[in-house]
Amino acid sequence: MSAWQEQRAERNRQSVARLTRTVPDIFPSAVLSRALARPFVPPTPRLAIDSYWRAHPLRADRLARALARISGAPTRWTWRLDERRKSGLPATFRPPPAPYRERAFSRGPGHCCVCGQEVYRFGWHVDLWDAGQNRKANWHCACAIAWQFWNAPSEEARLLRRLQARRCAESGGRLWKNAEIDHRVPLFRVWHERRDTPWPELLDYWGLPNLQAINRDVHAAKCADEARDRSFARKTVGAFTA
Numbered sequence: 001m002s003a004w005q006e007q008r009a010e011r012n013r014q015s016v017a018r019l020t021r022t023v024p025d026i027f028p029s030a031v032l033s034r035a036l037a038r039p040f041v042p043p044t045p046r047l048a049i050d051s052y053w054r055a056h057p058l059r060a061d062r063l064a065r066a067l068a069r070i071s072g073a074p075t076r077w078t079w080r081l082d083e084r085r086k087s088g089l090p091a092t093f094r095p096p097p098a099p100y101r102e103r104a105f106s107r108g109p110g111h112c113c114v115c116g117q118e119v120y121r122f123g124w125h126v127d128l129w130d131a132g133q134n135r136k137a138n139w140h141c142a143c144a145i146a147w148q149f150w151n152a153p154s155e156e157a158r159l160l161r162r163l164q165a166r167r168c169a170e171s172g173g174r175l176w177k178n179a180e181i182d183h184r185v186p187l188f189r190v191w192h193e194r195r196d197t198p199w200p201e202l203l204d205y206w207g208l209p210n211l212q213a214i215n216r217d218v219h220a221a222k223c224a225d226e227a228r229d230r231s232f233a234r235k236t237v238g239a240f241t242a
C-alpha cells in the first residue's frame, strides 16, 4: 500500500467512525449505504445527504419539481424580470423562475426557497425524526442540487448522454463525446411565448423534460435557426409597434 493509500484508508476509518457515531437511528438507508461505500466517506450525516443528491441530480430535479407542485405559486405572483437588477428579481430569463426566492413571497426560515416546502433536519424534505422544521435552513439539499442542475445542465452532460444511450436526440445519430446539452424549447421562447404557464410547470422547461444531449454541429445549426427566429420576432414586433 502506498503512503497515499494508507493515508486515505486511515482518513476513511476516522470518517466511518465519526459518521456511525453521529448518524441518528432513523436515517435514509440508501444515503447511509452509499456514504459508507464511497472512496472518501463523508464524515457527517449532513455531508452524506449532500453527497447522495450530488450523485443523483436527476432524482433531485424530479423531487424539487414535485415538492414545488405541492406548494403551487403564491397568489398574485407572476414571472417578472428586472433588467436593472434593482428589485432583486432576475435580470434575464435564464435562471428558473423561483417565487419563494423573491423577497415578497419568501416563506421565511425553515422553508425551502426553491420549492416553498418545509425543510427538516439535515436539509431533508421529510420529517423522519419528528423534530419539526429546521429553522436554520432555507434550502432542501435536493433542491440545492436541482437548482445547480437547472442553472448549469451542461455539467451533467455525461449523465444525459448515457440516459439517451449515446444517441443524438435531434439527428438520431451516434452521440459524440463533445455533445452539448440543449433546451428543446429554448428559454427565450419560454419567456416570450409561454411565460404564462403556471408555476411550477414552468420549471419543467429547466428540468429533464426539456433537456437533450445533441451533437455539436446539430446544436450549432439549431442555435442559428433560433437566432433567426428571434431576430424575425424582434422585427415583426418592431413593425407592429412602430
Ligand SMILES: [Zn+2]
Residues within 6 Å of the ligand: 064, 067, 112, 113, 114, 115, 116, 117, 139, 140, 143
Ligand atoms: Zn425544496
